[in-house]
Amino acid sequence: MPRATVDITPEGQRPDEDPSLAVRNNGGAPPSTEPAPAGRREALLLLSFGGPEGHDDVMPFLENVTRGRGIPRERLEEVAEHYHHFGGVSPINDQNKALIAALEKELSAAGSDLPVYWGNRNWAPYVEDTWARMAEDGIEHVYVLATSAYASFSGCRQYHEDIARARVATASPARPGGPTAEKLPHYYDTPGFVQANADALAAALATLPAELRDGARLVATAHSIPDTMAAVAGPDGHAYEAELMAAAERVVAQVAPDRPFDLVWQSRSGPPSVPWLEPDVNDHLRVLAQAGETAVVLFPVGFVSDHLEVIWDLDNEAKQTAEEVGLAFARAATAGTHPAFVESMRGLLEERRAGGLPRLGTDCPASCCFVQSHRRSPADTAANGRPQLS
Ligand SMILES: CC1=C(CCC(=O)O)c2cc3nc(cc4[nH]c(cc5[nH]c(cc1n2)c(C)c5CCC(=O)O)c(CCC(=O)O)c4C)C(CCC(=O)O)=C3C
Numbered sequence: 589m590p591r592a593t594v595d596i597t598p599e600g601q602r603p604d605e606d607p608s609l610a611v612r613n614n615g616g617a618p619p620s621t622e623p624a625p626a627g628r629r630e631a632l633l634l635l636s637f638g639g640p641e642g643h644d645d646v647m648p649f650l651e652n653v654t655r656g657r658g659i660p661r662e663r664l665e666e667v668a669e670h671y672h673h674f675g676g677v678s679p680i681n682d683q684n685k686a687l688i689a690a691l692e693k694e695l696s697a698a699g700s701d702l703p704v705y706w707g708n709r710n711w712a713p714y715v716e717d718t719w720a721r722m723a724e725d726g727i728e729h730v731y732v733l734a735t736s737a738y739a740s741f742s743g744c745r746q747y748h749e750d751i752a753r754a755r756v757a758t759a760s761p762a763r764p765g766g767p768t769a770e771k772l773p774h775y776y777d778t779p780g781f782v783q784a785n786a787d788a789l790a791a792a793l794a795t796l797p798a799e800l801r802d803g804a805r806l807v808a809t810a811h812s813i814p815d816t817m818a819a820v821a822g823p824d825g826h827a828y829e830a831e832l833m834a835a836a837e838r839v840v841a842q843v844a845p846d847r848p849f850d851l852v853w854q855s856r857s858g859p860p861s862v863p864w865l866e867p868d869v870n871d872h873l874r875v876l877a878q879a880g881e882t883a884v885v886l887f888p889v890g891f892v893s894d895h896l897e898v899i900w901d902l903d904n905e906a907k908q909t910a911e912e913v914g915l916a917f918a919r920a921a922t923a924g925t926h927p928a929f930v931e932s933m934r935g936l937l938e939e940r941r942a943g944g945l946p947r948l949g950t951d952c953p954a955s956c957c958f959v960q961s962h963r964r965s966p967a968d969t970a971a972n973g974r975p976q977l978s
């Protein structure tokens with residue numbers, strides 16, 4: 589793929605960052621190819637997006653998510669309605685609690701007493717608060733499992749920045765940033781993630797009427813991102829699309845080998861003048877119907893749990909589009925707490941603890957996934973993840 593030519597700031601030109609707390613290389617940790625030192629007090633941190641817990645949380649949450657990002661007010665109001673439809677509560681928090689419970693069970697069954705913590709970027713429990721608690725608990729090193737399996741600013745780099753921000757918030761002269769950290773690599777290609785998505789796709793296919801099943805069109809979906817963000821994803825650009833395609837290929841190969849499938853995009857935001865990855869899933873369904881397709885199975889391989897963007901944008905919007913154009917419709921579940929997925933996450937952790945090979949998402953080059961327009965001013969950075977007091 590051609591190298592991205594989008595403006596990214598080269599290493600050493602980010603004066604708003606303290607170099608000792610740099611985003612790359614995991615918040616102060618030694619190179620990840622070294623095995624974990626014996627006796628180091630370690631923890632696993634599930635780092636996620638966060639979501640509102642009631643009607644009053646919705647707007648402050650959305651303001652946290654979109655601060656400095658030029659998302660039109662009308663879009664925020666529209667998305668707020670999606671949350672209000674579910675009582676103002678995002679399902680993502682309960683899903684993360686369930687994943688943590690499953691990880692704890694998996695770890696203890698394997699004889700590990702590693703504590704598991706939880707922190708979010710955009711809503712309580714905020715990662716800054718969790719970091720301070722880990723420091724108080726005497727944790728020296730944290731393995732960070734982000735609830736995104738892929739490259740991109742939103743799915744990878746921003747989680748590195750969350751870690752850096754939490755370390756800045758926790759830093760004191762006696763304690764430079766609390767525990768060191770190591771983000772676990774992208775996991776779209778782990779056997780368990782693929783297995784979970786494949787089982788879900790097979791189950792969704794089985795819900796279609798028998799006569800439509802063999803001819804149903806398989807359609808992978810992922811969150812759309814701005815073209816400029818896609819162009820700089822990964823060290824050579826376009827890694828978000830490439831990783832998604834690789835994951836979808838593996839999933840389909842397990843369920844229906846040699847069956848064609850499509851990868852399309854959902855949940856686009858931003859002003860209409862800014863190009864984002866296309867086609868949108870709804871437009872694609874219309875095209876499929878026109879081309880004579882009779883049934884479709886969507887599998888949202890781009891997400892880790894059935895959070896709001898899955899249950900609203902697919903189970904409501906895309907389903908309605910399918911009905912309008914006369915397509916039979918099924919939607920596959922995301923990985924969630926599938927045992928194979930949970931097992932693979934333990935595998936990643938063990939691999940890192942043993943000093944396995946560096947992989948993308950852990951040791952990211954300094955400019956990897958860096959989007960100039962998503963640079964936050966120091967004031968934005970200080971405010972990010974905190975509800976505004978005014
Ligand atoms: C790649 C990607 C993932 C997958 C990787 C990952 O999982 O991290 C993801 C996940 C999620 N996105 C989520 C929610 C939102 N995303 C928004 C806005 C945006 N997402 C973007 C990208 C992504 N988003 C982008 C480029 C924007 C524009 C703003 C910006 O450039 O930064 C907005 C603002 C309103 C709107 O415009 O839609 C909301 C509310 C939730 C929580 C759902 C719940 O509550 O259950 C989750 C898991």
Ligand SMILES: [Fe+2]
Pocket residue numbers: 811
């Ligand atoms: Fe999003």
